[in-house]
Amino acid sequence: MALLQIAEPGMFAAPHQHRLAVGIDLGTTNSLVATVKNGIAVCLADEEGRALMPSVVHYCDDGDVELGFDALGARVADPKNTIVSVKRFMGRGFADVAHVEAMPYVFEATPGMLRLRTVQGSKSPVEISADILRALRQRAEASLGGDLSGAVITVPAYFDDAQRQATKDAGRLAGLPVLRLLNEPTAAAVAYGLDNAVEGVYAVYDLGGGTFDLSILKLMRGVFEVLATNGDAALGGDDFDHRLYCWVLDQARIAPPSAEDARRLQMKAREVKELLTVSEETQFRLRLDSGEVVDLAVSRAAFFEMTRPLVQKTLVPMRRALRDAGLVASDIKGVVMVGGATRMPHVQRAVAEFFGQEPLTNLDPDRVVALGAAMQANALVGNRKAGDDWLLLDVIPLSLGLETMGGLSEKVIPRNSTLPVARAQEFTTFKDGQTAMAFHVVQGERELVADCRSLARFELRGIPPMVAGAARIRVTFQVDADGLLSVSAREASTGVEASILVNPSYGLTDDEITAMLRAGVERAGDDFAVRALREQQVDGKRLLEATTLALAVDGGLLDAAERDVIDAAVTRLRELAADGGSDAPTLSAAIAALARATEEFAARRMNRSIHAALTGRGIEEL
Amino acid sequence: MSVDFSLDYFALFGIPSRFGIDDAELDRAWHALQTEVHPDRHASLPDGERRRAMQGALRVNEAYTTLKTPLARAQYLLELAGIDANVIGNAVMSSEFLIEQMEWREAVEEARAFGDVDALEQLALRLRMHTDEVTMLLSEQFDDSRDHEAAVDTVRRLMFLDRLRHDIDDGLAALDD
Numbered sequence: 001m002a003l004l005q006i007a008e009p010g011m012f013a014a015p016h017q018h019r020l021a022v023g024i025d026l027g028t029t030n031s032l033v034a035t036v037k038n039g040i041a042v043c044l045a046d047e048e049g050r051a052l053m054p055s056v057v058h059y060c061d062d063g064d065v066e067l068g069f070d071a072l073g074a075r076v077a078d079p080k081n082t083i084v085s086v087k088r089f090m091g092r093g094f095a096d097v098a099h100v101e102a103m104p105y106v107f108e109a110t111p112g113m114l115r116l117r118t119v120q121g122s123k124s125p126v127e128i129s130a131d132i133l134r135a136l137r138q139r140a141e142a143s144l145g146g147d148l149s150g151a152v153i154t155v156p157a158y159f160d161d162a163q164r165q166a167t168k169d170a171g172r173l174a175g176l177p178v179l180r181l182l183n184e185p186t187a188a189a190v191a192y193g194l195d196n197a198v199e200g201v202y203a204v205y206d207l208g209g210g211t212f213d214l215s216i217l218k219l220m221r222g223v224f225e226v227l228a229t230n231g232d233a234a235l236g237g238d239d240f241d242h243r244l245y246c247w248v249l250d251q252a253r254i255a256p257p258s259a260e261d262a263r264r265l266q267m268k269a270r271e272v273k274e275l276l277t278v279s280e281e282t283q284f285r286l287r288l289d290s291g292e293v294v295d296l297a298v299s300r301a302a303f304f305e306m307t308r309p310l311v312q313k314t315l316v317p318m319r320r321a322l323r324d325a326g327l328v329a330s331d332i333k334g335v336v337m338v339g340g341a342t343r344m345p346h347v348q349r350a351v352a353e354f355f356g357q358e359p360l361t362n363l364d365p366d367r368v369v370a371l372g373a374a375m376q377a378n379a380l381v382g383n384r385k386a387g388d389d390w391l392l393l394d395v396i397p398l399s400l401g402l403e404t405m406g407g408l409s410e411k412v413i414p415r416n417s418t419l420p421v422a423r424a425q426e427f428t429t430f431k432d433g434q435t436a437m438a439f440h441v442v443q444g445e446r447e448l449v450a451d452c453r454s455l456a457r458f459e460l461r462g463i464p465p466m467v468a469g470a471a472r473i474r475v476t477f478q479v480d481a482d483g484l485l486s487v488s489a490r491e492a493s494t495g496v497e498a499s500i501l502v503n504p505s506y507g508l509t510d511d512e513i514t515a516m517l518r519a520g521v522e523r524a525g526d527d528f529a530v531r532a533l534r535e536q537q538v539d540g541k542r543l544l545e546a547t548t549l550a551l552a553v554d555g556g557l558l559d560a561a562e563r564d565v566i567d568a569a570v571t572r573l574r575e576l577a578a579d580g581g582s583d584a585p586t587l588s589a590a591i592a593a594l595a596r597a598t599e600e601f602a603a604r605r606m607n608r609s610i611h612a613a614l615t616g617r618g619i620e621e622l
Numbered sequence: 623m624s625v626d627f628s629l630d631y632f633a634l635f636g637i638p639s640r641f642g643i644d645d646a647e648l649d650r651a652w653h654a655l656q657t658e659v660h661p662d663r664h665a666s667l668p669d670g671e672r673r674r675a676m677q678g679a680l681r682v683n684e685a686y687t688t689l690k691t692p693l694a695r696a697q698y699l700l701e702l703a704g705i706d707a708n709v710i711g712n713a714v715m716s717s718e719f720l721i722e723q724m725e726w727r728e729a730v731e732e733a734r735a736f737g738d739v740d741a742l743e744q745l746a747l748r749l750r751m752h753t754d755e756v757t758m759l760l761s762e763q764f765d766d767s768r769d770h771e772a773a774v775d776t777v778r779r780l781m782f783l784d785r786l787r788h789d790i791d792d793g794l795a796a797l798d799d
Contacts, residue, residue, distance in 0.1 A: 150665070179665050223653045316798040323791065380665040391657050417687070420661060422680045445795070478680070481661045 019149035019381040022140045023187070023373025024176075026129060026153055026167065028087040028209030028236060029340065031055045032367060033136040034374035035144060036383065041191065041371040044143045052366060053139075055209075057131050058082040059120040063534065067135045075267065079104035079259045081118045085238055086132075088210045089114055089125035090170075091162030091506045098234060099242055102266070104259030113166065113506045121533055121583050126170045133174035150179040152377040154369050156211035157183035158231030158317075158397045160443045161455050161485050162506035168482065179380045181482040184208070185215035186226060186394055187372030188338040192363060193219045194375065194390065200333035201227070203321075205351050205359065206369075207314065208339040210236035214317045216325045216332070222390040228324035228416045229397050230317035237273075237341035240307050244269040244298070247306050248284055252294045261288045276300045277343050304346045311350045318354055324416050335359040340366055393418050396479050403440035403449045412477050415445065422478040426492070429473075433465040437473065441485065454505040460489050460498040473498065536587040540577045543591055544570065547598055550605060557604045566601065569594040625659060625678035630702060631685035641699060641764035643689065652686045692757045693784050696764070696777045703770050713778040723782055730786065734793040742797070746790045753783050 022044075025032045030052040034043045043051035050069065058071035059081045066074060074082040083105070089097060094107050094114040106117040115122050133153070140148060153176070155167050164181055171178035185204035192198070199219050206213040213231040217224055245266050249257070257265060268286045275282040276298065284296040322328060335351060337359045342348065351359045376392070378384070395416045401409035402425065412423050427437065437460045444452030463471055472492035479485050489498040547570055555563065573590040576582045625634070632639035635651035657663065659678035664671060688694045700710060726749070733741035756779055763773040 180662070220649075221653070223657075225653075319798055320795060323794065376662075380662060382666040391653065391660060392662060393653075393656060393660075418683050420676060420679050421683055480676070 018383055020140075020144045020146050021150045021152075021179075021374070021377035021381040021383065022136075022144075022148060023152045023182075023370050023375070023377045024133065024136055024154065025184070025187075025367075025370035025373060026087065026133065026155075026170075027055055027369075028085050028211065028238065029055060030209075030366065031132055031136060032370035033140050034367070034370040035140065036374050036378035039388075041374045041378075043367055043370055044140055046139060053132070053136065054084075055086065055132055056082060056084050057086070057128050059118040059123070061119045063120065065120075065131055067131060076260050076263045079263045080106060081120075083116065083118075083123075083128050085210055086125050086128045088234065088238070089116075090129065091160070091164075091166040092125075093506060096234075102242065102245070102262055104263060112504070113162075117583070126166050126173065129167070129170035130173035133170055133176060137174055137176055148177055150377050150381040151176040152180045152182050152187075152373045152380065153178060154182050154184045154187050154373045155483075156206070156208070156231065156233055157185050157213040157215050157226075157229040157394075158211065158233045159483070160233070160398055160453050161400075161483070162453065162504065163233065164483050165504070166506070168484070179377065181484075182373050182376055182392075183213070183215065183226075183229070183394055183483075184211075184369045185213045185229070185336075185338060186217070186224065186392060187370075187376065188336055188368045189215070189217050189219070189224055189372070190375055190390070190392065191368045191372035192336050192360070193224060195363075198334070201327065201331055202334050202336060203318075203332045203355065204336045204338055205314070205318075205342065206231075206338040207341040207347060208236050209341070210234065210238050212236060212314055212317065214314070214321045216321050216327065223393065224390065225393040225418075226395045226416075227327070228321040229395055230321040230324070231397070232313065232317060235310065235313055237270075237339070239310055240273055240341065240344070241266055241269040243307050243310065244273055244284075244303065248294060248296060251296055252292075254288070254292050254294065255290065258289060261290060264288065265294070272298055273303065273344075276303050277345060300345075308346070311347055314347075315350070315354060329355050332357075336363070336368075337361050338365050338368055394481065394483070395419060396421065396483055398443045398453075399445055400455075400477060400479070400485060401442050401444070401449075401452065403442060407449045408447055409442050409444070409449050409452050413479060417479075419483060420478065420480050422476055424474050424476045427473045427475060428469050429463065429466065429471045430468055432468050434468070434471070435463045435465055436461045437463065439475070441477070441487070455485065456504045458487055458500050460500060462496065462498050463491055464494050464496050466493075533582075533584040533587070536584045536591065537577060540573055540587055540591050543594055544574060544577070547594065550598075550601070554601070554605050554608070557608065558601060562601070566594075566597050569597040625655070625681050627681060631689050631698065634682070634685050635689070637689075639699075639702070641692075641696060642761045643695070645690075648686070648689055652682065655682045692753075692760070693777070693780045696760055696773065696780065699764055700770065700773065700777060705770060705774060710774050710777055710781075713774050715775075715778060715782075719779060719782075723786075726786055727789075730789050730793060734796070737797055739794065739797050742790055742793050746787070746794070749783065749787055749790065753780070753787070756780055756783060 021035065023034045032043050032051055032053065034041055045051045046053065053068040054072055056068060056071040056075065058066040058074040058078065060066060071082060075084065091113060093112060094109065097114065100107065108115040108117050108122055113124060115124050137148065151171065153167055153171050155164055168178055168181055185206045188204050188206065189202060201216065201218050204215045204217065211233050212235040213229065215229040216227045218227055248265060248269065264286060268284060272282055272284050281297060281299045284294060284298050286294045288294065332355055335355050335357065342365050348359060395418055396413060397415060399411045399415045400413040401411045404410045412425055413421055429437065438457060440457050441455045442449050442452035443455050446452050460473065463473060473489055474492050475487060475489045477485060477487055487500055489500060491498060573594050576587055576590050635648060637643060637647055637651060656679065659675050659682055661672065661676055661679060664675040688698050697710065701707065729745055733745060756776060760773060760776050763769050763776060
């Protein structure tokens with residue numbers, strides 16, 4: 001960032017100057033970056049002319065990070081350190097993620113958002129996503145020739161607060177000036193609606209790699225008003241691959257596959273799924289590391305049959321969104337299809353049957369979201385031209401509630417409220433002189449708090465002491481245009497502002513983000529943790545060499561029991577140093593253990609060499 | 623342009639202060655105001671101005687939500703007429719109405735218990751028609767006879783019907799899975 005850029009963030013000094021702005025579709029399978037050039041939204045390609053970048057990150061053992069196409073080869077060769085579909089982990093705990101048994105990763109048991117252990121240390125989904133975003137930022141800066149003034153990142157409309165916050169944090173970590181999170185179906189509607197100058201009520205059916213959204217929008221006189229949105233934040237093309245993968249394991253009667261073979265089978269499943277979109281039958285043929293050969297004929301009909309429940313699952317959000325919008329299927333003027341998974345013929349057929357009309361497939365389902373995001377980014381930085389003007393009115397996808405007595409959720413902001421929205425709720429104290437109060441914010445439609453998603457626990461402090469029931473604390477919940485919640489509180493009779501302590505259930509705290517930013521991660525290889533790990537690896541190797549040499553020379557100074565203790569410590573350290581998954585603190589502990597175990601040995605060797613020196617013999621003779 | 627917080631919601635949108643409103647006119651006025659105050663229109667302004675615009679956007683959306691739905695609009699009109707929400711909440715309902723409510727409730731619970739989607743949808747349709755009748759009555763009470771005493775009773779009835787609609791929706795949502 002230029003040192004002379006002293007204007008406040010988001011405030012631009014010179015008017016009427018074209019500012020560089022991008023829209024980013026951070027997808028489960030592929031990601032894209034787009035911009036508006038000469039009034040037309042275009043996707044930015046890499047040096048080889050490819051616009052799509054696979055959302056794959058490979059953490060190499062030499063500290064390098066490979067991304068996109070460069071990382072594809074490592075999916076089978078190094079599955080543990082090659083992360084695919086990281087979007088499914090955003091803002092999620094370990095217990096929330098489906099099909100973990102088929103994943104090759106080493107998950108860490110951390111409270112809140114899950115983490116993955118890689119050869120480059122422990123990684124949160126936010127950091128991994130930031131690596132993808134950073135690559136796209138660099139592509140855009142190289143292509144546009146300058147620093148970006150603004151970026152819009154798209155998220156599934158059905159993402160909850162924790163998933164949205166995680167995405168925004170990833171953008172910050174990647175050094176992007178994030179102006180806005182934009183819902184994917186809304187972005188698609190903008191691209192489609194502006195290009196075709198349509199008016200009326202439209203549905204956007206967005207089935208991506210890992211998420212499903214259904215939004216109903218009213219397009220009128222340049223206003224895109226979302227009437228209702230619904231979806232499933234854990235349903236997408238990946239699940240179709242997984243069904244086929246399970247079917248193959250079952251049909252071929254193969255033993256539980258290794259991590260490498262599992263990856264091979266999953267990749268093959270995706271390939272076969274895509275082939276079945278264009279052909280009636282294909283062969284699932286693969287030679288595994290285990291020596292087994294899979295060779296199965298898969299017909300389109302069989303694939304449709306095994307994945308029918310997944311297609312059926314998308315009908316539920318469709319019904320709910322229509323009901324919430326107070327509409328019936330025949331009120332919908334057109335259905336826009338978004339996401340690569342909508343290429344599957346049985347998905348298109350199910351949508352056509354539901355709405356009683358053929359869906360609109362005349363746009364590229366992979367790119368339309370990025371293009372819409374670019375248009376919005378362009379407008380937000382002020383490149384908007386007169387007459388080229390529109391407004392997005394989006395909604396909150398899931399109700400926000402507060403935990404009340406008996407573990408019930410009391411809705412504060414109902415789903416499908418137009419953003420931004422604020423609601424105040426009044427509380428009182430139940431004890432004399434009470435100065436603090438805690439509450440728990442959840443998101444979801446279910447009655448029991450346990451069935452909703454925990455967002456955060458807030459603690460109010462600094463309430464003026466009064467008799468029980470006298471204080472009137474007005475707590476305001478505000479959700480901004482990004483769908484992100486903030487909370488403020490004030491005691492109504494005295495006007496005292498209470499301070500709020502936020503403990504996000506799945507997100508990172510502001511301190512954590514600040515610490516990560518301070519670590520200055522321009523490249524993951526410069527990451528403090530990685531550097532610390534490499535230092536420990538070097539130290540460990542040095543100690544192992546020294547100990548081995550000393551044992552070979554002076555092993556006679558030790559009795560069998562003493563020797564066993566040292567050998568055990570050597571073995572432990574050697575194993576950890578060889579295991580790419582070790583982290584710096586573990587290695588450091590093993591180094592310290594070996595150093596302690598050899599203390600007495602070192603002292604004896606010292607004595608011996610001193611003795612030798614005193615008797616006139618050179619150390620080299622010993 | 624900034625939002626004048628001293629105006630009531632009708633004045634804010636420049637529409638007549640009455641129960642019967644033109645939905646399209648309200649929508650147009652809402653869009654016109656949001657075009658001025660929505661955060662997206664101020665992304666390139668300094669923090670202070672963005673915050674002020676945000677307060678305006680929140681106010682405009684709150685006003686729109688209140689006027690858009692008949693029940694909230696009726697409650698707001700009573701509030702403007704100086705009638706306390708507690709008065710509405712504690713209005714005495716006729717036993718005839720309460721028995722009718724119990725019948726509705728039993729029908730909804732039965733349909734939910736049997737997982738009968740068609741029955742629930744039929745109930746939703748009937749309820750919608752009934753709600754329209756009650757809304758017509760409110761329109762007459764607010765705009766023609768200007769009888770706020772009578773309107774309090776009708777608003778209370780509408781609150782029951784709204785609660786019922788939520789129960790039917792919850793029932794349908796539960797059967798979707």
